[in-house]
Amino acid sequence: MGYVVLVTGASSGLGKSIAFHLHNLGHTVYGTSRDPKKYTEDFPFSLLSLDVTDAASIEALLIELEKKETKIDVLINNAGVGITGPVEETSLDAIRANFETNFFGPLAMIQGVLPLMRKNNNGIIINITSIAGYMGLPFRGAYSASKGALNIISEALRLEIAAQGIRLMTLAPGDYATDIASRRFHAPVIEGSPYQKAYQESLDTMDSHVDGGNDPIEIAHRVAELIHLKKPRPHYLVGPLLQKFSLTLKKILPQKAYEKLLKNHYKL
Template identity: 55%
Template sequence: MSKVVLVTGGSSGIGKSIGEFLHQKGFIVYGTSRNPERILNSVFPLLFLDVRNADSIGQAVAKIIATSGKLDVVINNAGVGITGPLEEIPMEEIKNNFETNFFGPIEVIKAVLPQMRVQKSGLIINITSIAGYMGLPYRSVYSASKGALELITEALRMEVKSFGIHITNIAPGDFATNIAAGRYHAPLVKGSAYELSYGKTLKAMDEHVNSGSNPDEMAEAVYKIILDPSPKIHYKVGAFLQKFSIVLKRILPDKVYEKMLLNHYKL
């Protein structure tokens, strides 16, 4: 029987690419969106789901199980970007980012684990970020939310291992998607102490996304993970230098690595 896959945030960007790729490979794919009625060209069904709303998560998962009888793979892809000087980011935006990028995936995991325990099998793939491996200037909240998801996955893997359930992270670098359009940008404040340096960094970040890799690379990586009977804990997908930056963080003294980042962002 074909595997049944749930992809949160499946209406655009990386989530859409993953869903379409797996659909083409014969998987039964369900995507989710906060506004599924607005998406008219999806090749797989889109269900209403807001990761900040536990009821919507429970209803979507229940509908999939009622329709397909099982749930084999869950891809926690829904997420949102955020940039700005930490001092100037409104607290409600910081909380919203963690609700979406961290607490939301946890709610999805809590909703699907009972079914996977009954099946004695299942795979959960959390889409994190290479930014989650390091504190990046003006991306502090994003790095923190994605880094937290990386760490909680490490712990959860051990908790559910005896049930036959696998959990893994896949951290993308910069990909050419519309994430920058949906990202919360703390406004550039005229006369702010951060005006010049934040402005330069914001421009560089947007250029990195616009020149990023094809999201189909992420779809192929997810497909390979699904086929692997014993997936690794962490995967990284992106440009060589982005992945190598994680290696450098492990081996370089902290202040040397910090200086490297300062030079990269011309700060």
């Protein structure tokens, strides 16, 4: 029996792969996009309008879904945006905007969906975070912080809702071949800045990692497995072995030794 699945940010990238795969497995999938009308391709699943930073948009989406379905079995909080820049030179408005999408957006979706799931004493929530959320990466500090915050609040929330029959977990991807680089906010590389050389090299490295990343269908397959788990762990990782191993190194190495690895990697 298939689930009714809501996937935010399903018009491109990881969300699109997840939504397509779950649809092909026989689930009833509703994807979302800020502007579904701009996509000319035919999606095999319903693509609905949603801005996760807008309370009215969330309310309208959930009202529409309640007219179509008697339940929502699975929420996959995938909608997110990237941001890069030296912390000193990245505007606080840009950082706040990133948190609105990457942190407060998923929380708003969860607050909206929980009453619907509680009616059936059943539900699954997967928050898509990032391996970057487990460490403070130079020139990606704001992104690491927003995803790290989502990781931590997910740990608290899953304990609060466990008795209601609702399961929550996070899935942290590494670098995958998507168009995220084209949609990422970049603080400008400033001529004469003390960060100029290292930041530019970091941008080049980030883009090459994404371009050379694995196929996002790997994430879709992992999500398809996770939604069937009766007793999921709080956190799951998916991505290149070396990126996942970096988290193991962080656990076992002295802090200064791990920091030195990062400094060497980013040529700092």
